Amino acid sequence: MAFSKAGATLCNVVLSILITSSFIVPSSAGAFVGMNYGLDGDNLPSPQQAVDFMKKHGMAQVRIYDTNAAILNALAGSNIQVMVGIPNEEILSVGESNVTAANWVKKNIATYLPNTNITGIAVGSEVLSDYPSLASVLLPTINYVHEALVAMSLDTQIKISTPIAASLIEDSFPPSQASFNQTYARTVIEPLLDFLSQTGSYLLINIYPLDIYQQNQKVMSIDYALFRPNSGIMDSNTNLLYTNVFDAMIDAAFSAMAELNHTDFSVVVSETGWPSRGDTDEVGVSVDNAATYANNLVKHILNNTGTPRRPGIAINTYIYELFNEDRRQGATSEKNYGIYYPDQTPVYSLDTTGAGMISVTGPANRTxxxxxxxxxxxxxxxxxxxxxxxxxxxxxxxxxxxxxxxxxxxxxxxxxxxxxxxxxxxxxxxxxxxxxxxxxxTIDPSLGQCIYPSGSQGNQSISIGNLKSSGAGSTYCQSLILLGPIIMLVSTLRLDLVVQL
Incomplete structure (x- = not known):
């Protein structure tokens, strides 16, 4: 039966009551999905329009590729967490000395604080893969910038790292045998990992499953790249089963770090995405595949699924990217990674916040x-x-x-x-x-639609998707109305409720 306007109104009222009720506490823990935001395109929104757009859509984390003044000023007062970048072509000048690094931090970071919530600095991007001539100055630059942050008492708020390409990890499957490129493993990467460990930072890595699929399509299904159901691939060394490229590459990174005696900090995915349009010879590129990858990725991240090697461990991730950028160099796909067109209309539907789902889980001691x-x-x-x-x-x-x-x-x-x-x-x-x-x-082994019964008596997970004007929407709404008193009753018993909004 049709879901009437009156029914929709009632449902919205109930949602509003549940969301604003003091009985329900939104979850602040777990992983986030942020956005990469660049300006290499025509007819893009102004920085202020883009920031307003981010706020409208609940985007709370963004990565930019430089320290563009217009963007940083537009972000002022938004409380959006921003990771800024030092472009590859600026590494030499910034890292010339501790004085040049300190001047850069003063001009490009301290100037915007505290109004703009800068939380990270990415020094270069894929330097070791694309700009090997900068390998010898990469770590000194990182150290100089960190020393400047320490001198200004900003080092606890702002962490520094450098994004590496997934291709820098060799023999990535099975993940347990992976290692870093031997040219740089001991000379650059090991001291970099030492630095990240000492400063409480994280390893940044760019992961593009489409590239990996295109290189291995004779032995890899596209379902494996898109997080769609598949039989998976077993790591014979660990007996861990991998059902997607993303997890396999993350665990390969963990293995490569472990080989260099580091298991003490996290990985953050600085770029991942799937293009919606490409050239005729670009296998696997389509709007449907882009939407499938992005939506499955968001669910995977926000559910704190973790990886087979580290289940339940949050993997913060930045999607590449916010808008299509038609001035990007290279194949057609390079210009079409955006979730939105420059006019702010969606290339496909994606919610990076989890706001379309209410997830109610039982006590923390479920087993x-x-x-x-x-x-x-x-x-x-x-x-x-x-x-x-x-x-x-x-x-x-x-x-x-x-x-x-x-x-x-x-x-x-x-x-x-x-x-x-x-x-x-x-x-x-x-x-x-x-x-x-x-x-x-105590880590929920459920995967996708396969839900394992809960180890807490009488408490089951409940997911309610975005309500639509349909019979299904009516059913969801009725369920929500019926669940309202139950949710409040449970909260009065002081059980932990997690509401992802």
Missing amino acids: WCVAKQGVSSSSLQAAMDFACGEGSADCSQIQPGQTCFNPDSVPAHASYAFNSYYQRNSMASGSCDFAGVATVT
């Missing part, structure tokens, strides 16, 4: 039962046979064609079966062991 890493498939299969047979676990959802069949692997199916048995036995002591092949976790 699940999953297969241990490194256990042989034969041991897992034997335990799964018991769980699905004599143990009376519900294994219907891991059958072919069902929501949890993919990833089609013994560890994934065993985890679902173990968790079902664990929940059906009220999470009793010893119900998550299976002769030592299972373990209890």
Whole structure:
């Protein structure tokens, strides 16, 4: 039946009550999705118009490629967190000495504080891949700029790093065997990682799954690049299953860092995206694929899914990019990475804030039962046979064609079966062991539409998408109205509610 205007109004009222109610506390933890914003195009909005556009769409993090005064002034008072850049062509002049670096910080950073919320500086971009002649001055420049920040007491607010290309990581699959390009691993990257560790910063990396897919399309499905359901690829060294390029590259970076004795700081994705238009020979380029990648990426990041190597660990990510820029050099695709056209109309629909979903989760002590890493498939299969047979676990959802069949692997199916048995036995002591092949976790193993039953009695995850004028919208609204008293009741019992708005 049609969703009437009156019904929509009622639903909006209920939403407003729930959102503004003191019973509900918006989540401030977890990862964010920011935007890259450049000016290399014709007919782009003015910086003030662009900032107003960001605020209108709830964008709270942005990366720019220089220290453009018009943009930084427009950002003043917006509270949008901004990462600024030192262009590659300016590295030599900025890093000439500690004096030149201090002057640069004073002019391009301190001038705009505190009104403009500058939180990061990216020194160059893909310097080691595209400008190898600057390799010897990259780290000295970073150090000089950091010393200037320290002298001005800005080093705790503003972190410094340099974006590297994913191609700098060699032998990236399986991720566990990855390492950095040997030309720079010990001479540049290792001291860079030392610096990042000492200053509490992060490694910036640019990841473009389309490029990786185009180079490996004979052995890689496009679903694997787009976060769409697929059987995945197993890392034989760790028995970790990878179902997308993005996670595999992040974990490859972690492995490469570990080889240089660093596991003590995070990775931030400084650029990732998918073009909506390309030349005829550019395989995989389309509006549909761009929309699929971006929307699946946002869900993956905002759900704090993490990676197989580091599940549940936030991976902050900047999408490339806000607007199409027609003056970009190179193939047609280079000009069409934007989420929006210069006239501010969408190339495709994307919500980077999670505002279209309300997610209600139970207490922080929820638990699940999953297969241990490194256990042989034969041991897992034997335990799964018991769980699905004599143990009376519900294994219907891991059958072919069902929501949890993919990833089609013994560890994934065993985890679902173990968790079902664990929940059906009220999470009793010893119900998550299976002769030592299972373990209890507080990290939700759910993936996509495959939802693992919660380990907290009576508390289930609830997702309500953007309401539309349809029968489905009416159903969502009715659900929201019915859930309102429940949400408030739960909050009065002092359970942790996370509302992503």
